[in-house]
Structure formats: structure tokens, C-alpha cells
Amino acid sequence: MSEHAVIAVEHLGKVYSGGFEALKDVSLDIRRGEIFALLGPNGAGKTTLISVICGLVNPTSGRVLVDGHDNVSDFRAARERIGLVPQELTNEAFVTVWDTVSFSRGLFGKPKDPAHIERVLRSLSLWEKRRNRLITLSGGMKRRVLIAKALAHEPEILFLDEPTAGVDVELRRDMWEVVRELRNSGVTIILTTHYIEEAEEMADRIGVIRRGELVLVEEKRALMRKLGRKELTLHLHSPLSDVPDTLAHHDLALADDGHALVYRYDASRTDADEDDDTANIAGLLADLEAAGIHFKDLHTRQSSLEEIFVSLVKERQ
Amino acid sequence: MNLQESKSALRNARHMNLESVKTLYRAEMARSLRTVLQSIVSPVISTSLYFVVFGAAIGTRISEVNGVSYGAFIVPGLIMLMLLTQSVSNASFGIFFPRFSGSIYEILSAPMSYIEIVLGYVGAAATKSVILGLIVLATARLFVPFSIAHPLMMLVFLLLTAVTFSLLGFIIGIWADGFEKLQLVPLLVITPLTFLGGTFYSIDMLPPFWQAVTLANPVVYLVSGFRWSFYGIGDVSVWLSLGMILLFLCVALTTIAWIFRSGYRLRP
Numbered sequence: 028m029s030e031h032a033v034i035a036v037e038h039l040g041k042v043y044s045g046g047f048e049a050l051k052d053v054s055l056d057i058r059r060g061e062i063f064a065l066l067g068p069n070g071a072g073k074t075t076l077i078s079v080i081c082g083l084v085n086p087t088s089g090r091v092l093v094d095g096h097d098n099v100s101d102f103r104a105a106r107e108r109i110g111l112v113p114q115e116l117t118n119e120a121f122v123t124v125w126d127t128v129s130f131s132r133g134l135f136g137k138p139k140d141p142a143h144i145e146r147v148l149r150s151l152s153l154w155e156k157r158r159n160r161l162i163t164l165s166g167g168m169k170r171r172v173l174i175a176k177a178l179a180h181e182p183e184i185l186f187l188d189e190p191t192a193g194v195d196v197e198l199r200r201d202m203w204e205v206v207r208e209l210r211n212s213g214v215t216i217i218l219t220t221h222y223i224e225e226a227e228e229m230a231d232r233i234g235v236i237r238r239g240e241l242v243l244v245e246e247k248r249a250l251m252r253k254l255g256r257k258e259l260t261l262h263l264h265s266p267l268s269d270v271p272d273t274l275a276h277h278d279l280a281l282a283d284d285g286h287a288l289v290y291r292y293d294a295s296r297t298d299a300d301e302d303d304d305t306a307n308i309a310g311l312l313a314d315l316e317a318a319g320i321h322f323k324d325l326h327t328r329q330s331s332l333e334e335i336f337v338s339l340v341k342e343r344q
Numbered sequence: 345m346n347l348q349e350s351k352s353a354l355r356n357a358r359h360m361n362l363e364s365v366k367t368l369y370r371a372e373m374a375r376s377l378r379t380v381l382q383s384i385v386s387p388v389i390s391t392s393l394y395f396v397v398f399g400a401a402i403g404t405r406i407s408e409v410n411g412v413s414y415g416a417f418i419v420p421g422l423i424m425l426m427l428l429t430q431s432v433s434n435a436s437f438g439i440f441f442p443r444f445s446g447s448i449y450e451i452l453s454a455p456m457s458y459i460e461i462v463l464g465y466v467g468a469a470a471t472k473s474v475i476l477g478l479i480v481l482a483t484a485r486l487f488v489p490f491s492i493a494h495p496l497m498m499l500v501f502l503l504l505t506a507v508t509f510s511l512l513g514f515i516i517g518i519w520a521d522g523f524e525k526l527q528l529v530p531l532l533v534i535t536p537l538t539f540l541g542g543t544f545y546s547i548d549m550l551p552p553f554w555q556a557v558t559l560a561n562p563v564v565y566l567v568s569g570f571r572w573s574f575y576g577i578g579d580v581s582v583w584l585s586l587g588m589i590l591l592f593l594c595v596a597l598t599t600i601a602w603i604f605r606s607g608y609r610l611r612p
């Protein structure tokens with residue numbers, strides 16, 4: 028366990044009674060204060076991993092330390108630090124928002140603190156709905172209630188299992204804002220998601236899990252730099268039928284029936300190499316000028332985390 | 345387990361998380377209040393109907409049983425019938441519903457020991473059953489005159505039966521994987537055993553062969569002991585009744601301990 032790890036997962040294995048091996052020797056450190064996104068296809072083991080850490084599933088082998096406390100032998104100290112927002116909307120229908128959030132606080136052994144509950148409800152825009160029964164709330168609001176319940180006992184670590192599944196775009200952005208604010212207040216956040224955009228938008232580090240194995244853990248920026256591709260597209264004044272020989276040493280391709288020239292280059296450059304990139308582009312532009320090829324517009328794009336993720340999973344298959 | 349872990353385990357065992365138990369207990373009690381018609385009014389009405397039909401209407405035509413009027417004779421049995429069915433139904437629904445809805449995750453991820461979870465759920469279910477038992481007792485007094493010879497023992501039987509059958513209900517609520525199974529044991533096991541357990545008759549009234557068969561019915565011991573606390577008469581010795589209840593209690597506690605240790609249907 029590294030000094031900064033708030034959660035240390037050590038050689039965790041889980042075989043369900045039917046024989047399905049959901050986790051294979053998973054080891055992972057979660058750093059205090061980070062947002063860690065766990066990505067993986069359906070059935071990869073994301074929820075099992077979260078469930079073992081939170082005490083919902085018994086591991087077959089290995090152990091989990093939460094802030095140094097073993098989550099089995101010292102389960103009280105481990106669990107009181109954790110808040111969990113499950114994937115499914117699992118509220119009791121007939122209780123009010125206020126009651127269910129207060130219930131969650133009491134369940135974790137914390138004394139009543141209406142001021143804290145009010146803060147949580149206000150931060151999630153639920154204050155106006157505090158007297159509403161859960162059955163009367165929309166799906167998005169119910170998901171907020173689940174977050175409020177998880178925050179009721181002031182956890183240091185928050186697990187969000189697919190927090191924005193089935194949530195509309197606007198609400199999703201609101202949720203991201205809430206998660207960022209939580210991180211700013213010092214809460215460590217671990218989220219699983221299908222929306223790679225979500226990981227790209229929010230995570231500090233990314234873990235990719237596939238068939239129960241943690242295949243990669245990397246800083247998001249480093250991952251995108253290392254595995255990402257950049258692309259420069261030049262929209263030409265006059266279409267070309269072929270790439271001229273004088274430009275053959277650049278990695279160029281024609282697109283849009285010869286109306287566009289696409290230049291692909293590797294983004295896996297260290298900072299020291301960045302000048303080379305610039306030099307390459309500058310060289311390309313100079314060569315274009317010399318060849319009498321003029322362009323009216325240009326744009327660049329970097330491959331998304333989704334493309335990286337898909338290529339990673341394919342590569343390992 | 346190293347020294348540090350042993351110390352932590354000991355600390356966990358010693359320290360009771362009372363706030364969590366109270367929260368769970370209160371939430372379960374509040375659920376009954378939200379459904380007061382189903383939880384309280386319905387069993388009181390159905391038991392009252394038994395008194396009207398068997399006590400007042402038919403009972404007047406039946407001679408005394410062991411020196412007790414038939415109306416008064418069936419009072420302990422009817423309270424026991426209601427106590428068993430309500431304890432099982434309250435406790436089984438209490439734990440089954442969060443399993444069914446998925447909200448059980450919150451209980452299992454809370455810093456609560458198994459004992460605390462059981463105390464919260466079973467404590468609330470047993471409390472409701474005892475309150476109902478006392479309400480039915482008071483209701484019965486409106487229909488037939490009777491007195492209680494051993495009130496303290498009556499309360500002991502009431503409490504022990506409520507706790508034991510709430511534990512049984514808790515086990516059923518964990519075992520059941522659908523609403524059908526949830527109803528199966530109360531309908532097919534508890535109700536028939538209670539009806540055949542001497543609720544409406546003394547087992548002396550049966551032919552010798554059926555008397556012997558009836559002694560295999562555990563409910564006989566509960567009804568007999570409870571009736572003894574009212575009128576000082578029972579089909580079997582009061583100590584045998586008490587011993588049998590304590591035996592059921594131990595079996596239920598052992599089963600629950602196994603459920604939690606193995607994670608059966610709760611922690612895969």
C-alpha cells in the first residue's frame with residue numbers, strides 16, 4: 028500500500044458459487060482526493076470490484092484496506108469512511124426525501140445533524156423536494172437522492188456505480204459539477220461508467236478492467252498522450268487527385284473527394300518532442316506552399332478516450 | 345489474523361452500534377405506522393371475527409373444556425395464532441422487501457454487525473407482534489370474560505414466541521426469492537400447524553393415535569404453555585413448553601448465524 032493510498036486492493040479474487048471468476052488477482056491503489064474512473068465492458072467485473080470494497084460481496088482471495096483498515100476484520104472503521112451510490116434506483120417508494128437521507132445517516136451510527144442534511148440536500152438541488160415522497164420524484168431526482176443518502180454520513184470516499192446511466196445530458200452535466208465540487212471538498216471519488224466521455228471529462232486516473240483483470244491503470248492525460256492520435260485536416264481551395272510526390276514523406280491522405288488533406292501524427296510525444304511536432308507541421312505547411320497547394324480552412328482533432336479504450340480492448344483480445 | 349487485526353475484531357465485537365440499531369428499528373416501526381390498516385386493524389378484525397363465530401356463536405353450544413368456558417378457552421390459542429402469523433409475516437417482509445427492491449445494499453454497506461442488523465429487524469417485528477397480541481387480548485376481553493392466572497409467565501411466553509417466530513420470519517425473508525415463496529411457509533406450514541396445534545381444542549379430545557401425532561407439532565407446546573399462563577391448565581407441562589420455545593429460539597439463532605457467516609442470499 029503506497030503512502031498516499033486511501034484504498035489498497037491487494038490480490039483480490041472473486042469466484043461466484045456458479046464458478047464464474049469475476050475478479051482475477053486485482054491489485055489497485057486509490058489515491059486520496061482523486062477521481063478514479065473504472066472503465067470496462069459489461070460484465071467485466073466493475074460492480075463486483077466496487078461491491079467487494081464496500082462489503083456487499085465476500086472476496087474469495089486477497090484483501091482490501093480502507094485508510095489502513097481491513098474491510099473484513101475491521102469493517103466498522105472501513106465502512107464508515109465509504110459512501111456508495113448504486114447503479115440501480117433502489118429507493119423505498121413511500122418515505123420522504125428528508126426521512127430517507129436522515130435514515131442513511133443514522134444507519135452509519137452518526138448522531139442527527141439536520142444542518143448537514145440541509146447542506147447536502149441544497150447542494151444537490153433537493154431542498155425544495157425534501158417533503159416529497161420518493162415515488163413522486165423523477166428518475167434524475169431519485170438518483171440525486173441516492174447521492175444525498177451516500178453523503179449523509181460525511182464519507183471520505185464516494186463510490187459512484189454508473190452515476191449517470193439513463194440520465195439526460197443536462198442532468199449529467201449537473202452531476203459532473205456535483206462530483207467536481209465533492210472532490211474539491213476533499214472527497215475521494217471512484218466511479219464506474221459506460222460513458223467514456225464521463226471519464227474523459229472528470230477523471231484524474233483511469234483503470235480499465237476486462238474479464239476480471241485490471242488491464243491498465245494510468246493518469247488520464249498520460250494515457251491520452253501516450254495512446255492518442257492527432258489529426259490535422261486541411262480543406263483545400265482546389266481538389267487534388269493524388270498526393271504530390273514532393274509531399275510523400277509526410278503521412279498524408281486525401282479525403283472528401285480530394286477536397287481535404289489529412290495529416291496524421293502520433294500524439295505520444297514527450298514535452299521535449301513537442302517542438303518536433305510543431306516543426307513537422309511547419310515543414311508540411313512550407314512544403315504545401317512550395318507545391319502551390321492552398322487551403323481555405325484547417326482543423327485538428329485528438330482521438331477520444333473512447334477510441335483509445337476500444338483499441339485497447341481489441342488489442343488485448 | 346495478526347495482532348492488529350485481532351484487536352480490531354475484538355473492538356468490533358465489543359462495541360455495539362446502538363445508533364444504527366435504533367435507526368433501523370425506528371424505520372421498521374414507522375413502516376408499520378404508514379400501513380396501519382394492514383399492520384394493526386386487519387389482524388384485530390380477523391381475530392375479533394374468530395371470537396364472534398367460535399366464542400360467542402358456536403362456543404355457547406360447546407361445554408366447558410377442563411373447567412374453562414369454550415369462549416375463554418380459545419383466547420390464548422387465538423392470540424398465539426395471530427402472534428405466530430404476524431411475527432413471521434412482519435419479519436419476513438421487513439427483510440425481503442429491501443432485498444427485492446435492492447435497497448439492502450445500504451444495510452450491508454453500513455458499519456453494522458450481523459447482530460445489530462438482526463436486532464433492528466427482528467426487534468421491530470417482535471415489538472409489533474407483542475403490541476398486537478396485547479391489543480387482541482384486550483379485544484377478546486370485550487367478547488368473553490377471563491382472567492390471567494400467571495401474568496408474568498404470560499408475558500414471557502408472548503415475548504419469547506414473538507422473538508422466535510420473528511427470527512423464523514427473518515430466515516424466510518432471506519430464503520424467499522419471490523413473493524410466492526414469501527407466502528408459502530406462512531400459508532402451508534404456520535397456519536395449518538397453528539390450527540392443528542390445539543388453538544380451538546384440547547388435545548385430550550383427540551383419539552390416542554392423533555394425540556401422539558399432534559405432539560410432533562411444535563405449536564402444541566406454544567399454545568399449551570400460553571394457555572397454562574391463563575388458566576393453569578395445559579396439554580403438556582409448562583416447563584416442557586418453555587423448554588421447546590427456547591429450543592426453537594436456539595435453532596433459529598443458529599440458522600441466522602449460519603446465514604450471516606456463509607453470506608447466504610445476502611453477501612454472495
